[in-house]
Amino acid sequence: EAQVTQNPRYLITVTGKKLTVTCSQNMNHEYMSWYRQDPGLGLRQIYYSMNVEVTDKGDVPEGYKVSRKEKRNFPLILESPSPNQTSLYFCASSLRGKGYTFGSGTRLTVV
Amino acid sequence: AQTVTQSQPEMSVQEAETVTLSCTYDTSESDYYLFWYKQPPSRQMILVIRQEAYKQQNATENRFSVNFQKAAKSFSLKISDSQLGDAAMYFCAYRIPGTDSWGKLQFGAGTQVVVTP
Numbered sequence: 001e002a003q004v005t006q007n008p009r010y011l012i013t014v015t016g017k018k019l020t021v022t023c024s025q026n027m028n029h030e031y032m033s034w035y036r037q038d039p040g041l042g043l044r045q046i047y048y049s050m051n052v053e054v055t056d057k058g059d060v061p062e063g064y065k066v067s068r069k070e071k072r073n074f075p076l077i078l079e080s081p082s083p084n085q086t087s088l089y090f091c092a093s094s095l096r097g098k099g100y101t102f103g104s105g106t107r108l109t110v111v
Numbered sequence: 112a113q114t115v116t117q118s119q120p121e122m123s124v125q126e127a128e129t130v131t132l133s134c135t136y137d138t139s140e141s142d143y144y145l146f147w148y149k150q151p152p153s154r155q156m157i158l159v160i161r162q163e164a165y166k167q168q169n170a171t172e173n174r175f176s177v178n179f180q181k182a183a184k185s186f187s188l189k190i191s192d193s194q195l196g197d198a199a200m201y202f203c204a205y206r207i208p209g210t211d212s213w214g215k216l217q218f219g220a221g222t223q224v225v226v227t228p
Binding site for chain 1: 117154204220221
């Protein structure tokens with residue numbers, strides 16, 4: 001089944017403890033992105049990648065890191081999470097000219 | 112700056128009736144893509160419909176259709192014969208033009224659709 005797999009679905013962590021949210025797609029898509037969703041703000045792009053080893057900042061990149069060492073994987077890294085990074089996170093992938101396929105989301109709470 | 116504006120935080124519709132969700136966007140480009148996504152309580156993001164700006168014909172997908180007014184920069188979604196399963200948050204999205212920016216979507220704040228029996 002063609003899909004974007006995100007893990008974990010739920011995560012509670014403490015301020016400053018490094019964490020990684022994984023994202024993997026099995027559709028050989030070139031483009032992958034990370035978004036955060038907050039009430040009243042919709043989805044805002046954190047980072048996106050056009051292909052292996054090619055990434056660019058989105059609208060809200062501060063406090064996040066990404067890497068694209070393989071085409072299928074695009075992990076999101078929070079080196080030192082803070083409470084303002086509490087949010088719902090989505091990974092998504094796409095081929096040029098097509099709409100995005102989204103993962104199931106990761107609900108992150110930083111206390 | 113907000114590129115995509117959804118001015119209706121919530122819309123209510125009765126089953127079998129029609130509801131229209133508004134979306135406006137700001138761009139100086141002539142060629143771009145627009146999307147509507149549905150997010151039910153399961154929080155999964157589901158592509159409902161997409162429109163290519165160079166196409167004058169409005170896109171349709173079963174009970175979902177759009178009214179694309181390029182000059183007015185308006186992209187409304189019409190849900191006909193509403194069903195209980197249509198209850199969800201709906202997001203309008205605009206794809207920023209550019210060869211390398213296919214992956215850059217900007218979303219509106221969303222419109223919550225409530226369907227009543």
